[in-house]
Amino acid sequence: MAAKTLFDKIWDAHVIRSVPGGPDVFFIDKHFIHEVTSPVAFLNLEKRGIPVMYPERTIATPDHNVPTVDQDKTIKDALSRMQVEKLRENCRKYGIELHDLGSDHHGIVHVIGPELGVTQPGMTIVCGDSHTSTHGAFGAIAFGIGTSEVEMVLATQCIMQAKAKKMRIRVEGEVGPGVSAKDIILYIIAQISASGGTGYFIEYAGSAIESLSMEARMTICNMSIEMGARGGLIAPDATTFAYLEGRPYAPKGEAWEQAKAEWLALRTDADAVFDKEYVFDAADIEPMITYGTNPGMGIKIGAAVPEVSRFSGSEQASYVKSLQYMGFEAGQPIKGREVDYVFVGSCTNGRIEDIRAVAHFVKGKRKAPNITAWIVPGSREVEKQAQQEGLVAILEEAGFELRQPGCSACLAMNDDKIPAGKYAVSTSNRNFEGRQGPGARTLLASPLTVAAVAVTGKIADPREVF
């Protein structure tokens, strides 16, 4: 039998039929839905008179467009309210499990899936959201889909997909102090570019990846899409099992032992071949920050913004436009520049370890007067834990404003918007123009760097501050 990669093993086990000259009919184990990309799918089902084939394989939560204050009250914004109500109505009608606002497991869809133990090794998982790649951290094939595909999954539990090419990215060695998973992934994206992963599914491997916690692995897989890759995954191991054991949806007793044995086989064969491979040395990675308008535009925090002459033709025009939007000059460092906001949250860095990291570093300090600091837990569970561990008190004392769970300023669909022209250093995943509000300027960084920025009021290297 030909040697297979981890990706091959999971993919091939889920193909029901390969269409000649076309895609595979691909079976989906778990489907997550939220209020923004699902209503039109349900509407179309209704129009065609089709039921949901396996309602128990779909789980819903409202996250993208919910307010992060007063979640116990009626949503003020009429359109947002409509979307959330539609989601409730559709879940009721079709018998889909809903983790509604205010309930124990409400939160960002990619935070609650793992938290509940719904996300498991070997699964295929989709959601109408590109950061579905997060779930790959468990050794699952997980990727984002469009609304037409949401409709397909609801109707038939399948989508039609061509198998992606395979890439492996190995990070070997140990990262230095002050360097976290976010820095690793921002470094990789800066090396490969915002489109360098297009057409591929990535397996992350190497000693630096293996030594990461599950939450850190989620941060890595989460941003696979920012290289254009469909998704990324990491082979399950003892860390994965320790995280999953005992979670509400994880197998129990004998079934757990059996599952573990099966999951251990989920690894790339030694002689399996990838279409592309990269190896990075963890020692080269430093705290990273983005200066431009796509996640590939990242630099080591002390470095200068690249010179315009490094680009040519239409690339140069796009580069200049991007710097104009950000108000930065080529050839200049950005460290030391004042900023206005910090945002800790999102499915990239809105989990308990992230909040712990920030709290640990701001403990006993105050945020700088020029900074507005928002912290938005990824889920109710994270919020509860942060309270129990006393992190909320530390953060509030430091001048941070704690909000209720949701996507919040990551995409600024609700009221949590960064004003035009203002700078925000954010733990989220996208620095596109206007992503955090019309005209807002976003710099992506790790929770640690964000903590350093919050207390100094300027773009700062956490290794020099703490």
Next chain:
Amino acid sequence: MAYDKFTQLRSTMVPLPAENVDTDQIIPARFLKATERKGFGDNLFRDWRYHADGSPKEDFVLNDATYSGKVLVAGKNFGSGSSREHAVWALYDYGFRCVVSSFFADIFKNNCLNIGVLPVTVSVEFADKLFAAVAADPQAEVEIDLEAQIIRLLTDGSEEAFEINSYKKENMKNGFDDIDYLLHMQEEIRAFEQQR
């Protein structure tokens, strides 16, 4: 039939040479609040097209009456970022039936094919040729022949072949979507699910 059939298209072009145009630019998140697939065209490229007060930005190509047509010619890495199908709905609703670029983001390309907007990947040279042609003459036309998988610039007759898998091609030509196909497979899907 799930959407309009696509066989041949002859049209003038709208040029948008910017690179890495992400779906947040095509349609910003704050306009994703609808629960029906209607009216997204009005907010296509919203923040490039309008000032904060709603007045049009004169220098943006969609506000320049010189350019029109059903074909958008875009820069490299078009449609990156969010999986929102709303981006394609907005392009469709505005009147585009085909997007030409030297490089598309994956999910965006899939979304296009799923609702009947044809993504045509051309070489960087051919894309540059189209940009040059439309700069020289905004009335320059292209012809896209799906059956032959050829895109042709009518001003000088130059052409290039493009790829599309044969399954998607049939779908586009007939206006079928994947659900039509999958619904015929329900028995097979049930049998598969039972073993899981």
